[in-house]
Amino acid sequence: xxxxxxxxxxxxxxxxxxxxxxxxxxxxxxxxxxxxxxxxxxxxxxxxxxxxxxxxxxxxxxxxxxxxxxxxxxxxxxxxxxxxxxxxxxxxxxxxxxxxxxxxxxxxxxxxxxxxxxxxxxxxxxxxxxxxxxxxxxxxxxxxxxxxxxxxxxxxxxxxxxxxxxxxxxxxxxxxxxxxxxxxxxxxxxxxxxxxxxxxxxxxxxxxxxxxxxxxxxxxxxxxxxxxxxxxxxxxxxxxxxxxxxxxxxxxxxxxxxxxxxxxxxxxxxxxxxxxxxxxxxxxxxxxxxxxxxxxxxxxxxxxxxxxxxxxxxxxxxxxxxxxxxxxxxxxxxxxxxxxxxxxxxxxxxxxxxxxxxxxxxxxxxxxxx
Numbered sequence: 001x002x003x004x005x006x007x008x009x010x011x012x013x014x015x016x017x018x019x020x021x022x023x024x025x026x027x028x029x030x031x032x033x034x035x036x037x038x039x040x041x042x043x044x045x046x047x048x049x050x051x052x053x054x055x056x057x058x059x060x061x062x063x064x065x066x067x068x069x070x071x072x073x074x075x076x077x078x079x080x081x082x083x084x085x086x087x088x089x090x091x092x093x094x095x096x097x098x099x100x101x102x103x104x105x106x107x108x109x110x111x112x113x114x115x116x117x118x119x120x121x122x123x124x125x126x127x128x129x130x131x132x133x134x135x136x137x138x139x140x141x142x143x144x145x146x147x148x149x150x151x152x153x154x155x156x157x158x159x160x161x162x163x164x165x166x167x168x169x170x171x172x173x174x175x176x177x178x179x180x181x182x183x184x185x186x187x188x189x190x191x192x193x194x195x196x197x198x199x200x201x202x203x204x205x206x207x208x209x210x211x212x213x214x215x216x217x218x219x220x221x222x223x224x225x226x227x228x229x230x231x232x233x234x235x236x237x238x239x240x241x242x243x244x245x246x247x248x249x250x251x252x253x254x255x256x257x258x259x260x261x262x263x264x265x266x267x268x269x270x271x272x273x274x275x276x277x278x279x280x281x282x283x284x285x286x287x288x289x290x291x292x293x294x295x296x297x298x299x300x301x302x303x304x305x306x307x308x309x310x311x312x313x314x315x316x317x318x319x320x321x322x323x324x325x326x327x328x329x330x331x332x333x334x335x336x337x338x339x340x341x342x343x344x345x346x347x348x349x350x351x352x353x354x355x356x357x358x359x360x361x362x363x364x365x366x367x368x369x370x
Contacts, residue, residue, distance in 0.1 A: 025054070116236060251336070
């Protein structure tokens, strides 16, 4: 297996502490940056703006994005940035805001600063953008040759975010282990970078299985805790390191291919990215013929509220025709599902999705009977 391996381990600078956003002005001054475009979300900005600091001596333009990280939105933001002659892009929001800010900054050859308001993905850490069309179908992801200039992570901001997005982030990050391991375990020789990717992927799994319940309790109580901060840093930092060190060996395989394929159906567009990825993990495990691992994880999924099957996502009414459409999209020639061992066809994926529904129903029946 000869895949791409360029190490993109981390942003240029990263801070995680309560009050980290307050240092934004100092960081801009150190870099000689005085004109900024702040790209932000809607609901997330309503909550986060009270944490955003005053920036004396800085000319700031604030612009809300339209809800998608698309090429059309990238170009719209680029025109705003060029017209205002800004010298840095700042993204304040979740994964799509971060990805859009990165795409704009790379397009204009200027630095990007990310202030995450969610711990739902590792987007704040990674130098790549997942691009969608205007209706929400995933098109591609673009990896960039420059790291993010600065990431300021304030756990107090994340504590005030919707708990369902934290849960989705846990699902997305847990997938790092299953997707990286199925690729790396095929290698007879491993570089140090690949070993680092494998280690951080396992660290994601271990921390999340141990600390996720406590982290969600902290969110419900509105009180910072060690478990909460660990999970936040795992979702954003350690999750980003898996692909950062492993590149194509540690980025995505089966689970994300299932996520990408689900986006072809309008009925899935309201579902959170991490929830679709979490479901994709179970489909991947079915393809690997690992029902015992699904049985082991099912309780963890259900305790957190992650979907184990189509029924849990309200998609049990999908026709076989729709599922075949998903299976076909999941197995197009350049999808990362083909990094898994063996030949994986649309029929393989279709059968795995159908068999997963049967398995989950059986496992639940056994619990109720006991």
